[in-house]
Amino acid sequence: MKPQAFLVGVAVALLASGCTGGALRDRLLRANATPTPIGSEALPARVLAQLRDFDFAVETLRTRYYNPKVLNEAWEREVNQGREAIARSDGESLEPLVSALSAVIEALGDDNTLLLPPSSPQGNTPRYGGIGVLVDMPRPGKDRILVLSVYPDSPAERADIRPHDAIIAIEGEPVTFEQRDTLLARLRGEPGTSVTISVRRPGQGTRTVRLTRQVIEATDFTRYRRIANTDIGYILPAPSQPQRAAEDIADALRALDADAELGGLILDLRVTRSNEFPVEALLRLFVNGRVGWIKQREQFKPLEMRGIAIAGSQEIPLVVLVSELTSGPAEALAGLLQSLGRAYVVGTPTAKQAFFVETFTLPVSRAQLVIPTGEYLDLTRRTWQSSAGVTPNPASDRAWETFTEEDDPHLRLALDLLGAR
Numbered sequence: 001m002k003p004q005a006f007l008v009g010v011a012v013a014l015l016a017s018g019c020t021g022g023a024l025r026d027r028l029l030r031a032n033a034t035p036t037p038i039g040s041e042a043l044p045a046r047v048l049a050q051l052r053d054f055d056f057a058v059e060t061l062r063t064r065y066y067n068p069k070v071l072n073e074a075w076e077r078e079v080n081q082g083r084e085a086i087a088r089s090d091g092e093s094l095e096p097l098v099s100a101l102s103a104v105i106e107a108l109g110d111d112n113t114l115l116l117p118p119s120s121p122q123g124n125t126p127r128y129g130g131i132g133v134l135v136d137m138p139r140p141g142k143d144r145i146l147v148l149s150v151y152p153d154s155p156a157e158r159a160d161i162r163p164h165d166a167i168i169a170i171e172g173e174p175v176t177f178e179q180r181d182t183l184l185a186r187l188r189g190e191p192g193t194s195v196t197i198s199v200r201r202p203g204q205g206t207r208t209v210r211l212t213r214q215v216i217e218a219t220d221f222t223r224y225r226r227i228a229n230t231d232i233g234y235i236l237p238a239p240s241q242p243q244r245a246a247e248d249i250a251d252a253l254r255a256l257d258a259d260a261e262l263g264g265l266i267l268d269l270r271v272t273r274s275n276e277f278p279v280e281a282l283l284r285l286f287v288n289g290r291v292g293w294i295k296q297r298e299q300f301k302p303l304e305m306r307g308i309a310i311a312g313s314q315e316i317p318l319v320v321l322v323s324e325l326t327s328g329p330a331e332a333l334a335g336l337l338q339s340l341g342r343a344y345v346v347g348t349p350t351a352k353q354a355f356f357v358e359t360f361t362l363p364v365s366r367a368q369l370v371i372p373t374g375e376y377l378d379l380t381r382r383t384w385q386s387s388a389g390v391t392p393n394p395a396s397d398r399a400w401e402t403f404t405e406e407d408d409p410h411l412r413l414a415l416d417l418l419g420a421r
Contacts, residue, residue, distance in 0.1 A: 046091025053362040054086055057101055057115075057369050060360050061108075064373045068297065070108055078107040094365070101369075110372070112275075112328075112355055118366040130188040130216045131195065132156045134240050134271075135167075136325060137184075138177040144168050144200070145175055145183060146401050148271040148325070149220050149239040155211040161199055163271070164404050168206065169198035191215050202403050222248035224256060227411075231263035232418050234411075242274035246281035250310050253285075257311035264418035265316050266411070270323035270347060270400050272330035275357040275370060279329035280305070283336065285313045286343070292336050293381055294356050296374035300381070303336075318343040319414040322390060323400040327351035332376035335390040339378035344417050347410045348399055350389035 043051070058079050062071060082100030089096040098115070105113050132154020136146040144166035150156045168175050170186045187195060191214050200206045222245070223236040233256040237245040249267070256262055280303070283291055288307030293300045307314055320334045320343045332354040337343035355372035362369060377383050384390050394417075398409045 043087060044091050047087060047089060049364045050086050050089075050091060050094070050097040051083065053364045053367070054083060054097060054100055056363055057360075058083075058104065060369060061104070061113075061371060064296075064358070064360075064371060065108070065113075066296065066355065066372045066374050067110075070110075075104070075107045078103050097365070112353060112357065112370075112372050114370040116368040116370060118361075118368065127215055127217055128188055129191040129193075129213045131161075131197075131211045131213060132216045133161065133167075133187075134218075134220070135184075136271075138175060138180045140177055143174065143176045144401075145187075151216060151218065151220055151240075154216060155214055159209045159211055161209075162201070162405065164202055164401060166200045166202075166401065167197050168200050169208075171196050172198075189213050202401065203407070222252060224252035226256060226262075227266075227415065230415065231260065232266060232415060233257075233262045233264070234266045234268065236268040237272055237277075239271050239274075242272065242277040245272075246278045246285070249282065250285065250313075253311040253313055262312065262316055264318070265313075266319045266321060266414045266418070267343075268321045269326050269330045269334060270321050270410070271325050273325060273327040273351070274330075275328050275355075275359075277329040277333075279333045279336075279376075282333055284308050285310060286318060286337060287340060288314065290379065291340060292379055293377040294374045295377055295381075295383070296356070300377075301374075303376070317418055319417055320345050321410050321414060322347040322350050322392060323410075324348050324351060325400060326390075327353040328355060328357065329376075331384060331390055332356075335384045336376065336378060338390065338393070339380075339382070344394075344414070345390060345392045346394060346413045346417070347392045347396055349391055349395070350384070352385060352389040354384040354390070 065071065082104055086096045086100055101115050105115060132151035133147050133156045134149040134151070136148055138144060147156075147161060147163055147165040147167065149163055150161055170183065175183060187197075189195065192212065194210055194212050196208060196210045198206050198208045218240050220238045220240050222238045225234055226232065227234055233253070235249055235252045237248060241248075283305050284307050286307070287305055290302055290304050292303045294303055318337065320337055322331070322334045322345055326334065327350065331350045334343075334345050334350065335354055338345045354376050356374035356376055357370060358373045360369045360371070375383055375385055394413055396410055396413060403409060
């Protein structure tokens with residue numbers, strides 16, 4: 001992502017959260033920052049407060065970022081330039097802080113390190129004017145916006161837009177990788193306004209629909225069901241609510257087992273890629289004892305689980321579905337269960353980003369720095385940060401975006417492995 005686009009994105013997010021302008025400046029002024037002169041003159045309190053956040057973020061990266069090799073002279077030059085830019089500012093705007101941290105993060109060359117606005121009060125969900133889809137943005141060689149999930153009672157749902165669909169044009173202009181940083185803003189807008197998009201469904205033609213934007217609550221729900229005419233359960237955690245996954249999957253297991261014992265379970269992680277996915281809580285549902293390691297720089301921390309059984313979860317035959325979109329803790333969950341022989345993994349190779357991620361709150365603005373501080377390893381200390389990622393067994397040659405829910409080759413492979421009856 002380009003540094004300018006990153007800056008715009010964070011600034012927009014901060015505005016949306018209501019944490020810029022007067023409210024956040026008040027926080028900056030109230031903070032107990034220790035004034036430190038830069039050069040020969042003391043700086044305004046607002047500038048010192050921004051420097052305090054900047055220095056905290058930089059020191060966190062220096063001491064906790066998983067790959068210290070990239071914290072080289074070029075990166076340190078970005079740090080010095082950012083600090084000087086903040087010191088030269090008047091502190092009236094957060095732009096110097098956001099811009100400086102954006103450049104420092106960009107210099108890492110790591111899309112998993114993020115600067116986020118202050119967290120919302122517990123229970124709040126993001127709201128915006130839009131069409132109601134969770135998407136994967138264009139990638140090199142893939143000029144499309146891929147629909148991962150559709151929010152209930154949204155314009156997209158009413159227009160019969162579904163997961164696996166690809167948005168290939170907005171207002172008649174083709175979607176391209178080069179425009180990826182502006183595309184979400186074009187889909188979103190004031191409630192009541194309209195947007196025309198062209199949608200391609202796998203194996204079908206392209207259609208053009210006009211949608212009226214509405215206020216969207218960025219939330220969906222965990223889907224589960226018994227596969228028709230089998231004793232196999234299927235669970236798809238809510239892609240936009242990853243922090244609830246452990247509780248939701250436990251509830252789904254109870255519901256699926258209520259009428260008759262399950263003969264197997266399919267856990268669908270093909271569009272799960274959030275750093276908030278609770279990998280350790282989910283491991284406890286399916287395994288017990290030592291399951292692997294977390295490597296943080298040169299230190300190895302054992303990953304021990306005290307398992308819990310819900311509706312036979314410790315023994316139930318298990319298949320985990322993954323795809324090229326699966327990343328982060330969900331990728332680690334699939335890899336660890338596979339390495340333990342606890343689950344088959346079906347689909348396409350994963351994103352090679354099975355990081356252990358931590359979130360740090362900046363002391364003044366309360367913005368959040370999300371960084372990979374380690375990586376998950378199996379019991380033999382093998383990593384998935386390789387050219388292969390988690391390799392399914394059996395693997396499919398069908399990418400997630402090439403088929404529909406009605407014609408799902410990964411699901412068929414999983415049912416065959418579980419001996420559906």
